[in-house]
Amino acid sequence: xxxxxxxxxxxxxxxVALELLTKARTLGSVTALYxxxxxxSVFAQLGDYGAANVIHLTGAGNSLPAAATASxxxxxxxxxxxxxxxxxxxxxxxxxAGRLSVRLDRPVVSNAVDVALEDGSALITNEIFGGTKIIxxxxxxxxxxxxxxxxxxxxxxxxGGGAPHVTEAGLPDVGHAGSATITDRHTETASGPKLEExxxxxxxxxxxxSAEKYELVESLAAKLRAATGATRAIVDAGWVPYAKQVGQxxxxxxxxxxxxxxxxxxxxxxVGMKDSDTIIAINKDPEAPIFDVADLxxxxxxxxxxxxxxxxx
Amino acid sequence: MxxxxxxKQIPDPANPYSLDPETHLLIxxxxxxxxxxxxxxxxxxxxLAAQTEGTVTLVSMGPAGxxxxxxxxxxxxxxxxxxxxxxxxxxxxALTTAKILAAAIQRSGFDLVLAGTExxxxxxxxxxxxxAELLDVPALTFAKQVSVDASTVTINQQTANGxxxxxxxxxxxxxxxAGVVEPRYPTFKGIMAAxxxxxxxxxxxxxxxxxxxxxxxxxxxxxxxxxxxGTKIEDEGEAHLRIIEKLQELxxx
Numbered sequence: 001x002x003x004x005x006x007x008x009x010x011x012x013x014x015x016v017a018l019e020l021l022t023k024a025r026t027l028g029s030v031t032a033l034y035x036x037x038x039x040x041s042v043f044a045q046l047g048d049y050g051a052a053n054v055i056h057l058t059g060a061g062n063s064l065p066a067a068a069t070a071s072x073x074x075x076x077x078x079x080x081x082x083x084x085x086x087x088x089x090x091x092x093x094x095x096x097a098g099r100l101s102v103r104l105d106r107p108v109v110s111n112a113v114d115v116a117l118e119d120g121s122a123l124i125t126n127e128i129f130g131g132t133k134i135i136x137x138x139x140x141x142x143x144x145x146x147x148x149x150x151x152x153x154x155x156x157x158x159x160g161g162g163a164p165h166v167t168e169a170g171l172p173d174v175g176h177a178g179s180a181t182i183t184d185r186h187t188e189t190a191s192g193p194k195l196e197e198x199x200x201x202x203x204x205x206x207x208x209x210s211a212e213k214y215e216l217v218e219s220l221a222a223k224l225r226a227a228t229g230a231t232r233a234i235v236d237a238g239w240v241p242y243a244k245q246v247g248q249x250x251x252x253x254x255x256x257x258x259x260x261x262x263x264x265x266x267x268x269x270x271v272g273m274k275d276s277d278t279i280i281a282i283n284k285d286p287e288a289p290i291f292d293v294a295d296l297x298x299x300x301x302x303x304x305x306x307x308x309x310x311x312x313x
Numbered sequence: 314m315x316x317x318x319x320x321k322q323i324p325d326p327a328n329p330y331s332l333d334p335e336t337h338l339l340i341x342x343x344x345x346x347x348x349x350x351x352x353x354x355x356x357x358x359x360x361l362a363a364q365t366e367g368t369v370t371l372v373s374m375g376p377a378g379x380x381x382x383x384x385x386x387x388x389x390x391x392x393x394x395x396x397x398x399x400x401x402x403x404x405x406x407a408l409t410t411a412k413i414l415a416a417a418i419q420r421s422g423f424d425l426v427l428a429g430t431e432x433x434x435x436x437x438x439x440x441x442x443x444x445a446e447l448l449d450v451p452a453l454t455f456a457k458q459v460s461v462d463a464s465t466v467t468i469n470q471q472t473a474n475g476x477x478x479x480x481x482x483x484x485x486x487x488x489x490x491a492g493v494v495e496p497r498y499p500t501f502k503g504i505m506a507a508x509x510x511x512x513x514x515x516x517x518x519x520x521x522x523x524x525x526x527x528x529x530x531x532x533x534x535x536x537x538x539x540x541x542x543g544t545k546i547e548d549e550g551e552a553h554l555r556i557i558e559k560l561q562e563l564x565x566x
Contacts, residue, residue, distance in 0.1 A: 009473065064451060064479060066442065089438070091455055091472065098407075098442025099452070107406045107528040110437040127537060129330055134535045135337070141528030148439070180451035180481035183467075188475040200565065224565065236349075236491040242457065242471055248436055249350075249491075257563060259556075268326075268433070274540060278563060280556055286545075293540045296559050300548025309553040313566065 002028045002117075003085045003144070005073070006046065007092050008036020015196075016088030018049050018156035020149060024086055025050030025159055027117050031082070032164070033057060035069055035092070040163075047164040049156065054166045066092065067178040068171035070099035076169065077104060077144050084122050086115070087148045097148050108146035109137055113153045122147060130248075130267030131274050151196065152252045152275075188243070195244065198227035201255045201276070203246055205231040205269070207262020207283055207302055211239035216306045217261055223313040229253065231269050247272035262302040265290030282306065314367030314461070314483075317418050318358040318391065319428040319444070320351040322375055322382030326433055337531040338404050339434060341375070347382040350429035352389070352496035353489050357459050358427050359390045360494065365461065367424075368392045372417045374402065374410055380512070387507035388499030395421060399516040406527040407435075411443030416520035418448065425466060426486040430455055445486035453479050454488045 002024045006017035013034070024030045032051035034042070043054055057072055073096070077085065085100070087093040089111065101108040114125035122145030124137045139145040171178075195201065202224065204217035214234070221228045229246040230239070246253055247269040258276035263269060265281070265288055273279070274293050281294035282305050291297040298305055322345035324330060331340050358369040371386050371394040383394050395417050402409065418426055426448070431438035445452030456468035457476060467480040471490055499507070517525055546552055560566045 064453070064481075066452065066454075067446070070446065091470075094438050095442050095452060095454055098411075098439030099446040101408050101439065102411070102443050102446035105408075107408050108437075108439055109529060110407070110439060123532075132537055132539070133332070134537050135531050136533045137529050138532045139529050140526075175449075176482070177445070177449050177451055180453055180479055180485070182470075182477045182479050184478035185472075186469075186475040186477070224560075232491065238492050238495075242490050242492060243474075249431055249433075249438075257560070257565065266326075267330075278559070280559060282548075282552075282556075286547075291545050292542050294545070295543035296555065297543065297545035298548050298552040298556065299545060300552050304550075305548055305553050305556075309556055312553055312557055 001031065001080065001082045003031045003033055003082045004051070005085065005087045005093060005096060006032045006034045007090065008038065011037065012042055013045060014088065014090060015156065016090060016151045019151070019154040020086045020088055021046065021049035021051055022156050022159070023115070023154040028083065031055060033073060035060065035065060043166050044163050047161045048158045050159050050161055051164045052161070054164045056166055056168045057171060058168055059171045062182045063178055064180040064182065065171065066095035066099055067174045069096045070103050071172050071174050072169055073100055074103035082144045083117055083120050084115070084145045084147060089148050089150050093148060097146055101146050104144070106141050106144065106146055107139065108148060109139070110148040112147050112149040115147050115149065127271065130270040150252050152254050192221065193225065193227045195227040195229055195251055196253060199255055200224050200226035200257045200259070201229050201253050202226045202259045202261065203229035203231065203263060204234060204261045205263030206233045207264070208234070209303070213303070214239055216302065219310050220259065220306055223310055231263055231266070260290050261306055263290050264288045265293065314361065314365035315422050315424045316358045316362050316367050317370045317372055317421060317423045317426045318354045319414055319426065319440070320355065320371050320373050320383065320386050321348045321432050322346065322373065322378065323348045323432065323434040330434070332534060336404065337534055341378070343378040345378050345382050347385040348429065348433050350431070350433055350491055351386065353491055353493050354427040354429050355386050355389050355391060356494045356496040357489055361425065361459070361461050370395065370421050372414055372421070373397070374413050383512065384507045385499065387510045388503040389497055390503060393511040395513045395515065397515050397517070397520065401517055401525050404527060405525065406529055407437040407439050408443060409525050409527055411440050411447060412522050413517060413520060414440070415444045415447035416522050417515065418444065420520065424483045425461070428486070428488050430488045430490055441486055441488040448486065450484050450486055451481045452486045452488070453481055456487050456489045457493050459487060459489065459493065
């Protein structure tokens with residue numbers, strides 16, 4: 001029995017959860033733990049992607065839900081003893097998985113790119129050092145195994161499953177630990193395609209030289225109807241928001257084309273984009289590691305090459 | 314306000330990392346550096362301590378080595394450090410790390426615990442949440458702005474498509490994203506002062522943590538199939554045309 005944690009995102013299941021359900025249904029009978037507002041069409045989608053059962057976790061309101069959610073799942077897991085509970089590497093996924101591991105006193109393995117069950121024990125695959133090494137980790141603690149998978153580790157495909165059996169579980173009162181409250185929600189209107197879903201991504205790094213020059217990335221992206229991304233270095237420097245960060249501690253992207261402008265290719269960045277179909281890189285330093293993964297590498301100054309490219313498009 | 318900041322010494326990320334072929338553990342030289350992501354937590358801690366006439370205590374687990382990384386954080390202005398270096402803790406996963414840190418935090422006392430969202434070397438990204446659960450307090454995670462008054466803390470919490478304003482009574486744990494503040498550079502005076510700041514050393518058993526079995530084991534390490542480098546050309550003024558050709562070949566223009 002495999003459980004998948006599913007969070008609501010804009011009235012539907014978060015896309016990463018559909019990836020996890022697709023994987024989970026190859027491992028055994030699947031139960032989705034759904035946190036958020038839902039209706040029959042949401043549940044039908046969970047069924048289509050492989051959930052035979054759905055436990056709808058309700059009553060979060062405006063509280064930060066992780067502490068109460070972990071408590072609810074811990075109680076359910078103790079009762080039903082699933083072999084594996086899968087989480088997506090999302091903000092709420094990490095919050096719930098971390099707290100749940102303490103509740104159950106079980107390890108949690110993060111950043112999984114694959115997971116298998118062998119004789120009921122979980123075997124987890126991770127990529128480390130920017131994806132240059134692959135390690136396999138066996139869980140030696142008793143079940144359930146807790147695993148947080150990277151987005152895009154599995155392709156989401158509907159499986160044609162019917163409507164799942166739905167039960168409700170209210171979130172418990174966990175006292176002070178669950179008392180943090182969301183008092184306001186701000187949605188930043190993003191223009192253009194979403195970074196994780198775009199077919200083309202144009203990213204910028206330190207080689208741009210200054211925050212103002214990120215405009216080159218935006219103009220090129222606009223011409224190609226691409227999403228814009230960034231390295232951790234320029235996010236840390238405050239040039240662009242964290243939501244644009246591609247890499248180990250940011251988003252994982254697998255577009256058809258990834259255009260890296262002034263990006264050296266630190267391990268931290270490569271792990272988030274190296275699985276793009278085609279990589280085009282522009283960088284001044286001929287020794288930059290980005291050229292080791294680029295299908296087309298231009299050794300040159302982004303300030304010369306990119307404006308000409310925009311002009312020619 | 315009694316502020317505790319979780320920090321970690323890591324091998325300098327400027328040099329390639331490698332694993333011990335026998336233990337599969339990351340090779341850690343004697344000289345490690347302060348994880349860059351921790352500088353944000355330290356800076357937030359120092360600012361809030363200044364505002365509330367509080368103190369900043371660092372807590373760290375791992376091979377102490379020559380303590381250069383911890384001294385970096387003390388040089389920024391933290392008041393003291395608690396270091397847990399214990400051979401029995403080698404190869405600990407996130408949960409054991411959190412148990413150790415939570416026990417040390419409990420022992421030192423706290424109103425607010427700060428941490429980065431994940432370390433650069435291990436990046437499990439769950440230790441702050443685990444510490445919060447062990448301490449039975451809220452975890453206000455992925456903060457891109459933090460403010461406190463007498464008994465409450467408020468953050469702007471990063472979300473997938475913006476941010477939420479989240480508020481909580483103290484005590485609480487907060488994880489901060491990079492860029493939340495501009496970390497200060499240590500001054501010469503700070504560096505000199507750091508040499509004589511108090512560092513307490515503990516083992517797992519000192520802290521009453523007896524179960525250090527990680528519950529997980531690396532069973533294999535393999536080389537990934539490397540992506541091959543393609544064409545690399547020098548720009549002599551016309552290289553953008555090669556990109557146009559490539560985009561045409563891929564039928565996107």
